[in-house]
Amino acid sequence: MNILITSPSLDMRRNVNGISAVVSGIMENSSHRYFHYRLGRRDDQRGGLGWVFGLIGQLLGFMPFVLRHRIALVHQNFPFDAKGILREAVVTAMARLLGVPVLLHVHGGAYLMAGCPSPLLHRLAGFMLRRSQVVVVLSEVERAALVLQFRLPQVQVLSNAVAAPTVQREPRGPGQRQRALLFMGRLHESKGLDDLLAAVGLLYPRHPFRLIVCGAGPLQQTLIDGCNAVMGSDFEFRGVVAGDEKARAIADADIFVLPSRYGEGLPMALLEAMAAGLVPVVTDDASMKVVVQSGRNGLRVGKRDPADLAAKLEALLGDDATMTRLALQAAETVRRAYSIGPYITRLEGLYTSCLPKPPAVPTA
Numbered sequence: 001m002n003i004l005i006t007s008p009s010l011d012m013r014r015n016v017n018g019i020s021a022v023v024s025g026i027m028e029n030s031s032h033r034y035f036h037y038r039l040g041r042r043d044d045q046r047g048g049l050g051w052v053f054g055l056i057g058q059l060l061g062f063m064p065f066v067l068r069h070r071i072a073l074v075h076q077n078f079p080f081d082a083k084g085i086l087r088e089a090v091v092t093a094m095a096r097l098l099g100v101p102v103l104l105h106v107h108g109g110a111y112l113m114a115g116c117p118s119p120l121l122h123r124l125a126g127f128m129l130r131r132s133q134v135v136v137v138l139s140e141v142e143r144a145a146l147v148l149q150f151r152l153p154q155v156q157v158l159s160n161a162v163a164a165p166t167v168q169r170e171p172r173g174p175g176q177r178q179r180a181l182l183f184m185g186r187l188h189e190s191k192g193l194d195d196l197l198a199a200v201g202l203l204y205p206r207h208p209f210r211l212i213v214c215g216a217g218p219l220q221q222t223l224i225d226g227c228n229a230v231m232g233s234d235f236e237f238r239g240v241v242a243g244d245e246k247a248r249a250i251a252d253a254d255i256f257v258l259p260s261r262y263g264e265g266l267p268m269a270l271l272e273a274m275a276a277g278l279v280p281v282v283t284d285d286a287s288m289k290v291v292v293q294s295g296r297n298g299l300r301v302g303k304r305d306p307a308d309l310a311a312k313l314e315a316l317l318g319d320d321a322t323m324t325r326l327a328l329q330a331a332e333t334v335r336r337a338y339s340i341g342p343y344i345t346r347l348e349g350l351y352t353s354c355l356p357k358p359p360a361v362p363t364a
Contacts, residue, residue: 001032001033001072001073001351002032002033002035002069002070002071002072002073003032003033003034003035003071003072003073003074003075003351004034004035004037004065004066004069004071004073004074004075005023005026005027005034005035005036005037005075005077006023006036006037006038006039006074006075006076006077006078006088006091007019007020007022007023007036007038007039007040007077008020008038008039008040009038009040010023010024010036010038012024012240012242012243012246013240013241013242014240015240016185016186016187016215016216016217016240017040017186018107018108018185018265018267018268018269019040019077019078019079019107021268021269022077022107022160022268023036023077025161025162025163025268025340026075026344026347029163029340029341029344030344030347030348031348032348032351035065035069035071037058037062037065038058039055039058039078039087039088039091040078040083040087055087059087059090059091059094062091062094063094063097063098066094066095066098066100067098071100072100072101072355073100073101073102073103073351073354073355074091074095074100074101074102074103075102075103075105075351076088076091076092076102076103076104076105076132077105077107078105078106078107078109079106079107079108079109079110079263079265080106080107080108080109080110080111080112080125081109081110081111081263082110082111082121084109085111085116085121085124085125085128086121086124088104088128089124089125089127089128092104092127092128092131092132093127093128093131096131101133101354101355101356102131102132102133102134102354103132103133103134103136103350103351103354104128104129104132104134104135104136105136105158106135106136106137106138106142106146106265107138107265107266108138108142108263108264108265108266108286108287109263109265110190110262110263111125112137112142112145112146112265112286113141113142113145113262113285113286114262115149116149122149125150126150129146129150129152130150130152133353133354134156134350134353134354135152135154135155135156136155136156136157136158136350137155137156137157137158138157138158138159138160138265138266138286138287139157139159139266139286139287139290140157140290141286141287141289141290142157142265142286142287143155143156143157156350158343158346158347158350159266159287159290159291159337159338159343160265160266160267160268160271160338160343161271161338161339161340161342161343162268162271162272162275162334162338162339162340163339163340164275164339165247165250165251165272165275165276178208178209178210178234179209179210179254179255179317179323180209180210180211180212180252180253180254180255181209181210181211181212181253181254181255181256181257181313182211182212182213182214182249182250182252182253182255182256182257182273182278183196183211183212183213183214183215183256183257183258184213184214184215184241184246184249184250184256184269184273185214185215185258185267185269186215186216186217187213187215187216187217187218187219187220187223188217188218188219189218189219189261190260190261190262190263191258191259191260191261192258192259192260192261192283192303192304193219193222193223194219195259195261195303195304195305195306195309196223196257196259196306196309197222197223197226197227198306198310199259199306199307199309199310199313200226200227200230200231200310201226201230202306202307202310203310203313203314204230204231204234205231206314207314207317207318208234209234209313209317210231210234210235210236211227211231211234211235211236212236212238212249212252212253213227213235213236213237213238214238214239214240214241214246214249215239215240216239216240223237224237246272247276250272250273250276250278251276253273253278254278254279254323254327255278255279255280255281255313255316255317255323256269256270256273256274256278256279256280256281256282257280257281257282257309257313258270258280258281258282258283258288259281259282259283259301259303259309260282260283260285260288260303261283261285261303261304262285263285263286264285264286264287264288265286265287266286266287266288266290266291267288270282270288270291270292271291271334271338273330274291274297274298274330274331274333274334275330275331275334275335275338276331277327277328277330277331278327278330279298279299279316279323279326279327279330280292280297280298280299280330281298281299281300281301281309281312281313281316282298282299282300282301283300283301283302283303284300284303285303288300291333291338296326296329297326297329297330297332297333298326298329298330299312299316299326
């Protein structure tokens with residue numbers, strides 16, 4: 001089946017985007033024939049009129065692209081925020097005009113849990129949700145939020161999934177070297193980077209550790225300057241990583257930290273880190289609370305609470321037995337519930353449910 005699948009750029013060395021990582025995994029593992037259609041801007045692409053005209057060009061090219069490639073199904077991927085809703089509502093409408101079924105795949109976003117701030121956005125979101133054959137979210141928590149807001153009859157849950165790690169971490173015992181924290185993602189205030197920077201100041205150098213940061217975004221220089229001032233050579237900025245570089249960054253760390261304030265879905269970096277045996281330390285934003293059970297396979301910290309983040313990191317860094325136990329349980333959680341094989345099987349079943357049912361053959 002020819003499937004059009006939307007996302008921002010799939011060039012992971014130029015674009016820090018969880019949706020792009022999900023789409024890349026789908027295209028690599030599913031047996032269907034995919035045609036990627038880029039919607040959304042790259043991290044290095046500026047806004048303004050250039051971005052506006054670029055978006056108009058993307059939208060104008062959509063219908064000819066569908067017709068040219070004989071698309072049987074449109075798989076839309078987007079964050080539930082203002083730009084995502086405004087852009088994807090147009091795409092849904094065009095697919096409907098062409099008579100092509102739509103699977104609408106929601107990946108977090110600022111309005112998913114908090115609700116749309118304006119009646120116009122709410123109406124547009126309701127339009128595309130009700131005109132899609134299947135709506136997919138990342139957890140039961142997100143499903144409940146969407147059903148409550150829009151009174152949808154049915155929303156499907158399909159949690160993100162990852163393949164087995166390509167680089168295995170070597171177990172590290174006490175005294176081998178300083179433990180390392182890893183932040184991997186978009187360097188944006190929604191990720192709680194101000195809270196992370198404040199926690200680093202509270203914790204270091206009283207309890208020395210290393211911090212590895214991978215990603216790009218508007219807070220990049222602020223984070224680099226702040227961490228360099230406090231940690232010196234114990235801080236390492238690696239920029240945007242992909243492939244072996246990404247696997248090596250994960251293998252070099254012990255703890256994955258993501259103190260998000262809002263807008264998360266189910267971060268691929270979180271699942272990849274847990275699969276490799278890193279201990280996750282995260283807030284309870286959106287679907288992260290479903291994956292990370294505090295004290296069982298990781299730790300949860302309060303939003304906008306650097307003191308809580310610092311205290312829990314300090315306790316974890318000083319307790320090798322707890323670190324080992326949580327790391328093992330983190331890896332087991334992903335192996336059991338977030339593996340790519342069952343994910344693809346489930347997704348392909350949802351594709352089939354989008355298509356028109358063949359007419360019944362009359363019996364003699």
